[in-house]
Amino acid sequence: MLLNDYRLEIFNSKCQPGAMGVHCHAHLGQDVSCALPFLNSVLGGFEYIKDPPSVTFKAQGKLITVHGDKIAVNALKDEDEAKKIVEWLKREINEAWEKRDTIEPRFERMPRPKIIEILKRLPNKTQCRQCGAPTCMVFATQIAEGAKGPDDCPQLDEDRFKNLSEYMSQFNLTI
Numbered sequence: 001m002l003l004n005d006y007r008l009e010i011f012n013s014k015c016q017p018g019a020m021g022v023h024c025h026a027h028l029g030q031d032v033s034c035a036l037p038f039l040n041s042v043l044g045g046f047e048y049i050k051d052p053p054s055v056t057f058k059a060q061g062k063l064i065t066v067h068g069d070k071i072a073v074n075a076l077k078d079e080d081e082a083k084k085i086v087e088w089l090k091r092e093i094n095e096a097w098e099k100r101d102t103i104e105p106r107f108e109r110m111p112r113p114k115i116i117e118i119l120k121r122l123p124n125k126t127q128c129r130q131c132g133a134p135t136c137m138v139f140a141t142q143i144a145e146g147a148k149g150p151d152d153c154p155q156l157d158e159d160r161f162k163n164l165s166e167y168m169s170q171f172n173l174t175i
Contacts, residue, residue, distance in 0.1 A: 002097040003090050005029035006071070010079050024082040026071040026089075033068030037105030038096040044110040044171055046146075058146035060085060066093070113144045113171045121164040123155045130154045143168065 006026040032039075033053045040048050040055045046063075047056040056065040062085065065072045071089055076082045096103060118140040119125065125136045131152045133139035142148040143164075150156060150164045 001094050002035055003028060003030050003032050003093050006086065006090070008079070008082060008086065010076075010082055021075045021077060022079070022082070024071075024073050024076060024079075024086070026073075026082075026086045028069050028071065031068045032066070032093050032097075035093050035097040035100070036066060036068070037107050038100045038103045039066060039093055040110070041103050041106040042096045043092060045106070046109060046112070048107060048109050050107060060088075061147045064089070110171060113168060115140045115144050117167060118143050118164065121160055121167060122153065123157065123160055126155055128155055 006028045009025040009027065010022050011024070012022055036048075036053045036055050039045075040057075043055075043057050043059065045055040045057050048054075052068065054065055054067045056063065058064070062076070063074045064085070066089065071086060073082060073085055076085070115137070119136060122136050122140065127135055131139050131148065131154065133142060133148075139148060139153065143150070143152075150161050150168065153161075153164075156164065
């Protein structure tokens with residue numbers, strides 16, 4: 001096991017002190033820099049920086065950056081959500097490290113889904129708003145960012161659902 005422990009720091013945004021959400025830093029007890037290229041492959045990094053190494057990705061509707069000594073997560077509801085996400089990341093880091101012999105390390109960001117390709121797979125741009133987004137374009141953008149998925153469009157028939165799911169599966173987004 002590469003990562004054994006961490007210390008959680010929960011804080012409010014300095015830019016928006018009255019915001020309802022919180023942010024967190026998990027200060028890692030062990031350096032996980034060596035696992036980042038493998039984690040990038042497994043979780044589909046939105047951005048990868050080589051020096052100093054870090055990987056940023058969107059998962060569970062959050063922007064998450066993993067550095068060698070710290071994990072940063074934005075826009076959390078509370079400390080319980082922070083703990084849940086950091087524990088999930090701890091498992092992902094350790095699993096990627098344990099399986100590193102079978103994972104091709106990736107030292108660059110993963111390809112990103114194209115919003116126009118997502119739009120093509122949605123049902124005739126109905127602008128129904130049943131997904132919670134004001135337009136199909138906004139919804140497609142949320143899918144591309146990993147904040148929403150095919151399940152969030154109640155108008156998708158089985159064929160379009162399958163088509164969109166297959167397209168998105170190549171990007172390794174964790175929702």
